[in-house]
Amino acid sequence: MHKIAEVEIQHDIMVANKKLAKRNQKIFDNAGVFAVDFLGAIGSGKTSLIEALIEKMDYKIGVIAGDVISRFDAGRIEKHDVPVVGLNTGKECHLDAHLVEHALHDLPLDDMELLFIENVGNLICPVDFDLGSHIRMVVISVSEGDDTAEKHPLIFKDADIVVINKVDIAEAVGADENKMVNDVLELNPDAIVIKSSLKTGEGLDEIIQSIQKFMDEA
Amino acid sequence: MHELSMADAIVKTAIDVAEKNDAQEITEVTIEVGKLAMLNPEQLKFMIEVLSEDTLLEKAEVVINEIPIEIKCRSCNFEGLAISDDSDHYVPIVTCPECEGRDIEITKGRECNVKTIKIEKEDEDA
Numbered sequence: 637m638h639k640i641a642e643v644e645i646q647h648d649i650m651v652a653n654k655k656l657a658k659r660n661q662k663i664f665d666n667a668g669v670f671a672v673d674f675l676g677a678i679g680s681g682k683t684s685l686i687e688a689l690i691e692k693m694d695y696k697i698g699v700i701a702g703d704v705i706s707r708f709d710a711g712r713i714e715k716h717d718v719p720v721v722g723l724n725t726g727k728e729c730h731l732d733a734h735l736v737e738h739a740l741h742d743l744p745l746d747d748m749e750l751l752f753i754e755n756v757g758n759l760i761c762p763v764d765f766d767l768g769s770h771i772r773m774v775v776i777s778v779s780e781g782d783d784t785a786e787k788h789p790l791i792f793k794d795a796d797i798v799v800i801n802k803v804d805i806a807e808a809v810g811a812d813e814n815k816m817v818n819d820v821l822e823l824n825p826d827a828i829v830i831k832s833s834l835k836t837g838e839g840l841d842e843i844i845q846s847i848q849k850f851m852d853e854a
Numbered sequence: 855m856h857e858l859s860m861a862d863a864i865v866k867t868a869i870d871v872a873e874k875n876d877a878q879e880i881t882e883v884t885i886e887v888g889k890l891a892m893l894n895p896e897q898l899k900f901m902i903e904v905l906s907e908d909t910l911l912e913k914a915e916v917v918i919n920e921i922p923i924e925i926k927c928r929s930c931n932f933e934g935l936a937i938s939d940d941s942d943h944y945v946p947i948v949t950c951p952e953c954e955g956r957d958i959e960i961t962k963g964r965e966c967n968v969k970t971i972k973i974e975k976e977d978e979d980a
């Protein structure tokens with residue numbers, strides 16, 4: 637004789653990721669490392685910003701570069717003489733806390749003060765997957781069109797710092813960078829929104845001051 | 855978008871629980887998917903079925919319940935079901951039904967929850 641039984645599971649995959657993320661944050665805290673997650677579309681300037689920050693910030697920095705297939709970004713960052721781990725996600729469209737935990741084994745956390753995590757270039761999928769970072773920075777650029785924020789509202793909700801990059805070419809691409817700032821603030825009035833150009837250096841000091849502010853508060 | 859990795863996690867969870875309960879097979883699995891979880895239910899179901907081959911889950915019926923979006927509005931303090939307009943883009947634009955504000959906190963609609971399984975097992979009294 638067989639019988640049928642119903643078993644209550646209530647296992648939320650998202651909640652499971654959040655738990656792993658909390659564990660990662662403990663690892664960061666124990667090592668005295670402040671972690672920043674960089675999100676944004678492909679080509680918005682995430683790697684360029686990380687490179688600029690490495691050059692300008694007076695901290696011991698390490699990087700996790702998430703990439704769908706290549707180690708291209710990791711290679712760019714290696715040139716700046718900082719420890720970097722490239723995470724190939726294969727078909728995956730986002731990093732998750734478990735992948736990041738694996739990468740941590742290959743970083744000299746005890747000899748680091750700041751960790752930059754470049755997420756996969758995607759404005760949608762990474763949103764719900766906390767990695768354990770202390771703050772989330774979203775980098776968008778005027779070349780994606782000035783309706784980017786309107787079209788992808790969720791990514792801005794949990795953002796601490798939002799960078800509107802490539803303002804040097806705003807006019808050329810017919811984008812209104814101030815509209816982008818206002819759209820973001822409408823979705824998240826608490827976000828720090830900074831217009832930048834990594835070509836001219838505009839906004840870079842402000843980005844650094846904002847990261848510093850969060851580090852001081854942590 | 856990431857139905858495959860989610861399906862994989864769902865299948866592992868269901869089989870793990872079934873094994874712990876000495877199941878001979880799983881006849882049904884019920885999953886709750888939030889409307890904002892960025893998962894297409896049809897695609898998710900298909901992936902689960904593909905990954906279930908040759909497992910305890912092979913013959914199970916896959917039931918997916920969509921969970922609507924609920925919000926808390928930071929402007930007018932409204933709490934409840936949101937208006938979501940996904941006619942335009944594949945990411946819904948979520949607004950407050952009271953004041954149409956967009957500074958809202960999403961309280962429900964992002965989950966991907968393996969809720970229950972129905973299993974068949976040997977009746978101990980038999």
Ligand SMILES: Nc1nc2c(ncn2[C@@H]2O[C@H](COP(=O)(O)OP(=O)(O)O)[C@@H](O)[C@H]2O)c(=O)[nH]1
Nearest residue numbers: 678679680681682683684801802805833834835
């Ligand atoms: N004009 C302009 N180009 C930029 C700026 N920031 C980055 N870029 C260029 O945009 C391209 C993509 O940058 P990258 O950092 O690889 O973007 P990622 O995919 O977000 O990491 C590169 O060719 C950069 O040189 C900027 O502020 N202005």
Ligand SMILES: [Mg+2]
Nearest residue numbers: 682683709754
């Ligand atoms: Mg990059």
Ligand SMILES: [Zn+2]
Nearest residue numbers: 729730761856
């Ligand atoms: Zn994904």
Ligand SMILES: [Zn+2]
Nearest residue numbers: 734735737738
């Ligand atoms: Zn592992």
Ligand SMILES: [Zn+2]
Nearest residue numbers: 729761855856
């Ligand atoms: Zn995805």
Ligand SMILES: [Zn+2]
Nearest residue numbers: 927930950953
């Ligand atoms: Zn409201």
